[in-house]
Amino acid sequence: MSDFAIELKGIDKRFGAVHANKNINLKVAKGTIHGIIGENGAGKSTLMSILYGFYQADSGEIFISGQKANIKDSKAAISAGIGMVHQHFMLVENFSVLENIMLGAEESAILTKGITKARAELKRLEEQYEMEVDPDAIIEELPVGVQQRVEILKAIYRKADILILDEPTGVLTPAEADHLFRILAQLKEQGKTVILITHKLREIMAITDEVSVMRRGEMVATRKTAETSVEELAELMVGRRVLLRVEKGEASPGDVKLSVRNLTVRDSRGVTMVDNVSFDVRAGEIVGIAGVAGNGQSELLEAIAGMRSATSGTVTLSGQPVDVTGPGDPADMRKRGLAHVPEDRHHTGLVLKFEEAENAMLGYHGDRKFGQSFLLDVEAVRKDAMEKIEQYDIRPPNPRLKTANFSGGNQQKIVLAREMERNPDVLIIGQPTRGVDVGAIEFIHKRIIEMRDQGKAILLVSVELDEIRSLSDRIIVMFAGRIAGERNPDASEGELGLLMAGVENKLEAAE
Amino acid sequence: MSTPFAKLPGWVEYALIPLVNLAVAFLVAGIVVVFVGENPLEAARIMITGAFGSGEGIGFTLYYATYFIFTGLAVAVAAHAGLFNIGVEGQAYVGGIGVAAACLTFDQSMPWYLVFVLASLGSMAFGALWALIPAWLQAYRGSHIVITTIMFNYIASNLMLYMLLNVFKPLGQMAAQSRTFEPGGQLPKLDWLLSIFGLDIGGAPFNFSFLVALVAAFVVWVLIWRTRLGYEMRTMGFQPHAARFAGMKSKRIIVIAMLISGALAGLMALNPIMGDQYRIQQDFVSGAGFVGIAVALMGRSHPVGIVLAAILFGMLYQGGAELSFDMPEITRDMIVVIQGLVILFAGALEHMFRPAITAFFARLGKSRSEAAAGA
Numbered sequence: 077m078s079d080f081a082i083e084l085k086g087i088d089k090r091f092g093a094v095h096a097n098k099n100i101n102l103k104v105a106k107g108t109i110h111g112i113i114g115e116n117g118a119g120k121s122t123l124m125s126i127l128y129g130f131y132q133a134d135s136g137e138i139f140i141s142g143q144k145a146n147i148k149d150s151k152a153a154i155s156a157g158i159g160m161v162h163q164h165f166m167l168v169e170n171f172s173v174l175e176n177i178m179l180g181a182e183e184s185a186i187l188t189k190g191i192t193k194a195r196a197e198l199k200r201l202e203e204q205y206e207m208e209v210d211p212d213a214i215i216e217e218l219p220v221g222v223q224q225r226v227e228i229l230k231a232i233y234r235k236a237d238i239l240i241l242d243e244p245t246g247v248l249t250p251a252e253a254d255h256l257f258r259i260l261a262q263l264k265e266q267g268k269t270v271i272l273i274t275h276k277l278r279e280i281m282a283i284t285d286e287v288s289v290m291r292r293g294e295m296v297a298t299r300k301t302a303e304t305s306v307e308e309l310a311e312l313m314v315g316r317r318v319l320l321r322v323e324k325g326e327a328s329p330g331d332v333k334l335s336v337r338n339l340t341v342r343d344s345r346g347v348t349m350v351d352n353v354s355f356d357v358r359a360g361e362i363v364g365i366a367g368v369a370g371n372g373q374s375e376l377l378e379a380i381a382g383m384r385s386a387t388s389g390t391v392t393l394s395g396q397p398v399d400v401t402g403p404g405d406p407a408d409m410r411k412r413g414l415a416h417v418p419e420d421r422h423h424t425g426l427v428l429k430f431e432e433a434e435n436a437m438l439g440y441h442g443d444r445k446f447g448q449s450f451l452l453d454v455e456a457v458r459k460d461a462m463e464k465i466e467q468y469d470i471r472p473p474n475p476r477l478k479t480a481n482f483s484g485g486n487q488q489k490i491v492l493a494r495e496m497e498r499n500p501d502v503l504i505i506g507q508p509t510r511g512v513d514v515g516a517i518e519f520i521h522k523r524i525i526e527m528r529d530q531g532k533a534i535l536l537v538s539v540e541l542d543e544i545r546s547l548s549d550r551i552i553v554m555f556a557g558r559i560a561g562e563r564n565p566d567a568s569e570g571e572l573g574l575l576m577a578g579v580e581n582k583l584e585a586a587e
Numbered sequence: 588m589s590t591p592f593a594k595l596p597g598w599v600e601y602a603l604i605p606l607v608n609l610a611v612a613f614l615v616a617g618i619v620v621v622f623v624g625e626n627p628l629e630a631a632r633i634m635i636t637g638a639f640g641s642g643e644g645i646g647f648t649l650y651y652a653t654y655f656i657f658t659g660l661a662v663a664v665a666a667h668a669g670l671f672n673i674g675v676e677g678q679a680y681v682g683g684i685g686v687a688a689a690c691l692t693f694d695q696s697m698p699w700y701l702v703f704v705l706a707s708l709g710s711m712a713f714g715a716l717w718a719l720i721p722a723w724l725q726a727y728r729g730s731h732i733v734i735t736t737i738m739f740n741y742i743a744s745n746l747m748l749y750m751l752l753n754v755f756k757p758l759g760q761m762a763a764q765s766r767t768f769e770p771g772g773q774l775p776k777l778d779w780l781l782s783i784f785g786l787d788i789g790g791a792p793f794n795f796s797f798l799v800a801l802v803a804a805f806v807v808w809v810l811i812w813r814t815r816l817g818y819e820m821r822t823m824g825f826q827p828h829a830a831r832f833a834g835m836k837s838k839r840i841i842v843i844a845m846l847i848s849g850a851l852a853g854l855m856a857l858n859p860i861m862g863d864q865y866r867i868q869q870d871f872v873s874g875a876g877f878v879g880i881a882v883a884l885m886g887r888s889h890p891v892g893i894v895l896a897a898i899l900f901g902m903l904y905q906g907g908a909e910l911s912f913d914m915p916e917i918t919r920d921m922i923v924v925i926q927g928l929v930i931l932f933a934g935a936l937e938h939m940f941r942p943a944i945t946a947f948f949a950r951l952g953k954s955r956s957e958a959a960a961g962a
Binding site: 090091381382383405406407408409410416418420423424425426427428429430434438439441442446447450451452454 | 818
């Protein structure tokens, strides 16, 4: 038997002109936690997809426990003992935990026998790995952290010895993430091998035994975690020195530019997503809204931007009241000096099938400079796009390229260039660096600080607590649609984490 | 974590893949012909010479193509805004009222080019009107446009029968049709256009509305890619949420897009009514509205593609007619089967060969770059 759970030799994969994986060699020792880091588009996902049978490598060999394996689909991967926990869970939301665990492994057409067996097996696994889950709970009623545990159990139930986790902490609170790491440590103790894909360097340092760095389709380095540092890894990822900490001076807040009072937003099902929220954002300051995804931040941003109508409450923009309970008019909000970088650039902020230039005017396409009549002046549109491309160093510098062909970081720069260059009074930004590579993050953060120093009022929503802490002048934590508390950016991560988990709320209620 | 984006060269995307699909469609059609007991190569020869072998054949082919350009454009305009207008058939049918009313009223007092202007405006107005109700229902009441436009095809069919029998039919006429228009209600034939190429139009009804169709194709191109409205329509079609974000008035855009689509469908009525029969008859659309769906699909909703696809379908209609005439074993219904196969492979199964072709070009690209690296 080999000491290596996984050995990849010379894996090569192309998608048309894109060379996603170049001659990748990787050895993952049995019973270890191995981190794989790299910027967006570095080829991590492609590599793991090859390992899990979603793609076939153009060339190269895969060895599982020393045996050459031919993984032609995910079924073959499962039978080779590989389990995968995707970034977006593959669970049937209205099924119970047990039903999800069994799905695809029912063993016979009549379920009764299988259920009894699965229930016993699930109980055994829960005990062995110390992961309590109620087998009869319905998935959609469980917190995200528990759903993720179900995903892990699902993989182990299928006898996975090697577990691949793709960005597992993106949706978790710090406490949930800690719990996940304890589970992973437990799995390792029981002899399982874990591959952890992440872009969070601190997680790598906290939990892995070894770490491999990918850059532009190549495996550039593998280090023992104990012998490396965050700085070294960041440099390896980007290929140059990176500033991890944002440098910014003191804020000098001016007048209140954006004022939200008693804002309540219900979604289409009538569930209250934003519950009686009030806050102010002043000129020249950044107010950060921290919180685990799904606690009302998205709805809050959309209501302020005029994309979603609020149930009650008022919003005042530069001293002028806004009708937030009406049908909403994002175009009118733009005219009043509000710019909005939406959380989801793929579905909201950009039309991926458009040429870059067409996206560079989205929302501002009515401007006279893009044509005097109903006709668009295509030359003017492309010229304007080219100017933004140069200012924001968007690559490749081609306004006629389809937006889908830009990397995540460059796509985000397209949105930021469009919204920031309008010189708005108020800028609301959702997830400015989601899926954006380290180099671009540095650039985006700098621009946000610059905007603040120019006296703009900035409301920032991010699920990355680090980002909120390093950019914000004040931090508001949202939990279950309410403001759970306001803190200074120097508040400890633990303190903010508790607020994000709604712990303090409960304490206050109990008193 | 994004999937790398594999891109094919333009000529592969827009020429090779449609041609491969077409070739497979004809291959399968050939097998069907063999089963019927005829020689497929001979059948293909008859079809192609029937459609393109003579001035008259070409005239007929382009006459049929005229129908499909209009209906294909109508489907495409709606499709760009993310709407599946399945009601082009009915909109074209009702558009006939506009043409017939203009011709019957003014054919004795005005020259054809003035009547033509009125007939065009009338057909567009009636076609747009017929699209307006489903559009409004979709935009403001959320009734699905596919369902409502299908229903409106049936309503149109009965409404038109009523109109033909009670309004347009002269006394003493047995068939459901109007009187024949005087020269003021007749569009000129394009015999001069064919004679430039030394071709004789013969009895083909190839007429002025073909040029109108080409102008319409150009106008649609300008609309979709060079106007603010077209930009908003495409944003809606690709990404409704982004349209909302950009502050576009989606309800208004739905209605306007459908009005334009209906107007284009209505214009189709010029071709048979004013260009060929010189009277309005029952069922003059005869399925062209549905063929328009296939034409738009095959032409990828681009005016140039639509014109080419319309000519292909014109060829199938004309060549098919010749074929069923020359090969008695191959009935009209067989021709419909062949047309169906083309629609199936070029439209519905459009992506069938795409993965294989993509893989082929990926391999080609790889060996090429390796060769370059070696050199």
